[in-house]
Amino acid sequence: MENRKFHHSLKIREDLCVGCSHCMNVCPTEAIRVKNGKAIIHEEKCIDCGKCFAECPSSAIIIEHDEFDDIFLFKHRIALVPAIFTGQFPEDISFRQIHSVLLDIGFTNVFEVENGAELLSEAINNYAAENPDIKPIISSFCPAIVRLIQVKFPSLVDNLLLLKAPLDISAMFLKKEMTDAGIPEEDIGIFYITPCAAKIAAIKDPVGEPSSPISGAINMDYLFNKVYHQVIKKSNQSCTLPATSILTDTARNWSLTNGEARNIKGRSLAIDEIHNVISFLEKLENDEITDIDFLELRACDQSCAGGVLTPGNRFLTVERLQKQQIRNSQLAKGQKHPDAFRSILEEKEYLNERMSVGSVAPRSMMKLDENMSEAMKKMDQVNQILKVLPMIDCSVCGSPSCQALAQDIVKGDAELKQCIFIQRTMEQKGELDPAESNLILRNIWGFEKTNKYRRLK
Amino acid sequence: MEFEFIVEGGNFIKAGTASSQLKKILKQLNVDPKVVKRVVVALYEAEVNIVAHAYSGVVQITISTESINIRLVDEGPGIPDINLAMQTGYSTASSEVREMGFGAGMGLPNMKNNSDVLNITSEVGKGTIVEMSFFLNQ
Incomplete structure (x- = not known):
């Protein structure tokens, strides 16, 4: 275990890197050095937060994702789409349009990631009740934060919430629904549309779990381009009804700042942006801050809306998601696609039984x-x-x-x-x-x- | 290895500087995270005590592979009855200090719970010496 390699999706392209050191100066864990005119990432220190990717003026840092055409290796191809994906598009483009294009370009189903969050508020509150000694419970939603705690705050690993993220819960549900319908497991391809590097690392190298139910990850900026192009081309055509159930407000906001914390009983706090998180954890580790029950920590400013692979402005994304609340409440009931998946709540018991993940080991880089x-x-x-x-x-x-x-x-x-x-x-x-x-x-x-x-x- | 830090009486903004510095050092020395936590919590409490009650103080830290020894020497009012001060909830903190969220009477009990050895000697009107040891039994 000591010497094992950690999977990172952040890679430096030597042919493009000019060794300008911008990345080295923004890395919150000092994981980058410059040698022979090129930046080098030290694997044991990198937490996949993507700050370097966002900073690089030469586009020399890439986030390795799966080939889009890999989806065609599967007979059933599900796009697992985070709610913020819709928020990347101009307001006059509807979820229905986006959804139809996703089907046009090759997916057979679209499922919103945050469906998995419908079960989580209750599950976290139960977890908190069963573990009254853990104070605070620290959310494990953001994989960059989990890695940050492992390398920089090893004494806090036992505070991490040992429950699956919405992404894995949704994937687990989809696998169950489809295998129950008689589809062989090898025919099911679940592809996550990722807003950041950390989620890819979490899929390829999950912490506290042997493997992930996700087949692959596709970068959100890449898919945005592909979809937006098509949306513009077919703007006046009819589009299919989304084959996915409408998310509750709680679920839709889950990946935004305070999306988790507001649903947790007791004194809960939400902190976003990695430097804010680090300075808060320093104080928490000294017991200078006590009596907090739940901590939601996210590496990006405005949480996932500020993910390094999101093309849109993070504040507009948040605004759009919040407006959607009003629109959805106006949406007529009964407008449901005949092939739509059942509500995730139908499998509540099955999913709750499989919600836990194994403990997280510290791996101090200090x-x-x-x-x-x-x-x-x-x-x-x-x-x-x-x-x-x-x-x-x-x-x-x-x-x-x-x-x-x-x-x-x-x-x-x-x-x-x-x-x-x-x-x-x-x-x-x-x-x-x-x-x-x-x-x-x-x-x-x-x-x-x-x-x-x-x-x- | 030896380290020394100065603690300023009355300056709550800087309370915790010594414990943060020591935390960084202990992490680099690969000390068990659970021990680090105990050391840091106890030292933070002791630091706050100096800030809240005394005029000035010095933190002397000695680290070996067997143990971490911390000695805090302050110039201050001293503690008239140490046994009373050790009781949970007992506090002589001023209302000003309490308003800042300190002075709940948990300081000394917390230091005792987190350290392996705690010795307090005090002279009223002169100051207090707190000695704490943490064993590393590797």
């Missing part, structure tokens, strides 16, 4: 060494190095901060000479040849960047 006396030696070394570093976090050395460089040096991944301040002094003292210091810079930032001025001359 430790300097497994062995405490070795770690103490290394900490002494780090502190000695920090005494000579300028502490301005300029990141010219290829590490995001002086502290990170000191740790990289002790780990054997970097040299003190990489610090530009140290270089200058060493040159002056005659300890370092200027040609060598130029080479050091080139090894970090690449030939291009270190030779621009030379060529001008």
Whole structure:
């Protein structure tokens, strides 16, 4: 377990990366370094939050998803669509239109992810009642948050809610409905339309579960383009009635900020955006904040509406979802597609029995060494190095901060000479040849960047 | 390894600085997260005590592979009756301090519950010395 690889969907395309270090400076877990003019992601520190993806000016960071054509490997192809997907489109495009296009491009069914949330408020409240000692219970909805807690706040892993997310509940329901109808399991392809990198990582490498019932993930920005193109082309044609039951307000808002917390009894709090979450967890870990029953934590600003793969403006997405509430309440009853799935509540008992997930193991990235006396030696070394570093976090050395460089040096991944301040002094003292210091810079930032001025001359 | 932090009396904004710093150190030393939690909670309580009651204080921390020892020395009013102060819910905190959400009388009991050894010596009018030990029994 110690040495196993973690699946990450975030990848750096070496052919496009110019080593500008923007990603390194926004990474909340200091998981990125620059070497030979390219960014490198350290797998054990990455939590798949996607901040780097959003920041990259060269589109060199990609989120690896499944090929769209993979859906055709299955006879029954279900698009598992989050409610925020509709929110990406202009207001005059209806869910019915979007839904029809999804069928046109190859899906055989469309199911809204948040159907799975219909069972969750009750399940979480029951979980809280059964586990009165866990305070607060921390939602496991956002996979980037689960990973953040594993690597940075290991003492809080036992606070994580050990229930499935709406995504997995919905997938479980669909599998049951279809296999009950006599469809062989290998014919069922369930594809999640993802607003972020973390959900893909959670599908490919679930925490607390051996495998996921989802067949694949398709990036929301990719599918948005594909669908929007078609919607415009066939704007005046008739469209089919959605074969999915209308979500309750609770379910539709589940992925938005306060979507979970407002349904949980007791004192519950919702916090979004990863830096806000980190500073709150620091205080929670010190017991500076007590008496909270439930914490909803999301890595993105405006929660999933702000997912890094959502093309729309997150505030408009939230507005659109909230307006939908009014529209749905006006929608006539009885307007239901004959092939529509039953309500997920029909399988409440079956799903509730399978709602639990296994415990989540900590995997601290903070430790300097497994062995405490070795770690103490290394900490002494780090502190000695920090005494000579300028502490301005300029990141010219290829590490995001002086502290990170000191740790990289002790780990054997970097040299003190990489610090530009140290270089200058060493040159002056005659300890370092200027040609060598130029080479050091080139090894970090690449030939291009270190030779621009030379060529001008 | 030894570390030292200064605690400013009356400054609630900075209460918790020493415990946050120590938390970072212990995580880097790969100390069991459950022990880290106990240490940090106890130290935070002790820090708040200095901030709420004393004029100034020093936190001295000694870490070895066997144990974590914390000594807090403050200049302050001292504790006239330590046994009374150890009782859950007993507090001499001013109404001003209580309004800030502190002073529930849980400080010393919390420190006792979270540490393996707790020693308090105090001289009224001079100050208090709190010593806490946490064993790592690896």
